């Protein structure tokens with residue numbers, strides 16, 4: 108309307124009507140729609156190649172709204188046995204008591220996925236690469252299995268970002284994002300998103316987004332949009348740095364194993380090469396000295412900040428067993444105690460490697 112190069116922050120809760128029901132541009136009340144949110148939703152839909160994007164107050168708010176919109180008591184969901192702990196907690200502790208059932212399977216095993224799908228399965232939920240073990244699932248093959256059984260395919264694309272992977276083009280029906288991560292990119296906002304391919308789902312999600320109301324503020328939408336403008340250049344640098352960090356760790360005697368899809372001996376390397384542009388900025392490794400050694404590395408880094416979350420320009424380190432994945436302790440999703448997860452930022456790669464070198468100790 109004004110030529111503003113950057114979409115403005117519409118800090119308004121409501122919109123004037125030209126006579127009862129005379130909406131200007133369709134805007135009525137800011138839970139239902141806000142122009143800053145519309146700009147973000149259009150951007151997300153374009154990046155993922157979908158027909159409609161929906162922005163939420165967090166990744167989990169997006170997931171919860173989706174589950175309520177496409178699930179119902181008695182419905183069954185196939186979920187990864189390696190996934191963000193909060194996603195598992197949402198299924199197991201929020202939706203299962205309301206009548207949804209979930210079966211956790213290794214998505215790298217297509218026969219196991221096929222065996223887990225039942226007539227009442229409504230969703231096959233994919234996370235790839237997975238959090239925190241960086242396993243790679245074949246979206247196209249799983250979509251074939253799920254669609255043959257009449258189930259929808261949801262892909263959590265948080266780790267890859269739409270720059271590295273576009274699940275809708277590979278057969279997925281819905282993409283989920285924690286935009287808190289690579290989309291936002293600067294560790295300064297919590298947000299979530301859904302993008303859909305099928306116009307048939309749009310109306311239902313529009314209804315549920317408004318009826319449940321887990322929407323982001325205009326300022327939060329503006330921050331995610333600002334992050335998205337540099338997504339491509341940030342992701343290239345995250346990948347450059349992660350490749351160098353993984354190569355350093357792989358050759359080090361203080362490290363028992365390295366999990367990074369970019370390594371040629373990673374079980375999902377060839378698949379990742381096919382379905383991703385590059386291999387991403389997340390690297391996990393098992394400390395040779397066990398759990399205490401893993402905790403010690405986390406305590407000693409100076410450039411990597413010890414913190415939960417990922418996908419920001421600054422490097423983070425964490426111990427999944429005691430931090431991001433504490434909620435899955437004692438379940439089939441429990442993560443190894445010697446595991447360290449790195450979100451490799453865009454700093455100088457030599458600084459990052461030197462920091463890990465000193466933190467690994469003698």
Ligand SMILES: Cc1ncc(COP(=O)(O)O)c(C=O)c1O
Pocket residue numbers: 165166167168191193194234238263265266284285286287297298299416
């Ligand atoms: C892969 C993945 N999906 C979803 C979420 C949940 O997103 P949020 O923390 O924005 O609710 C996270 C958070 O860490 C995540 O790592």
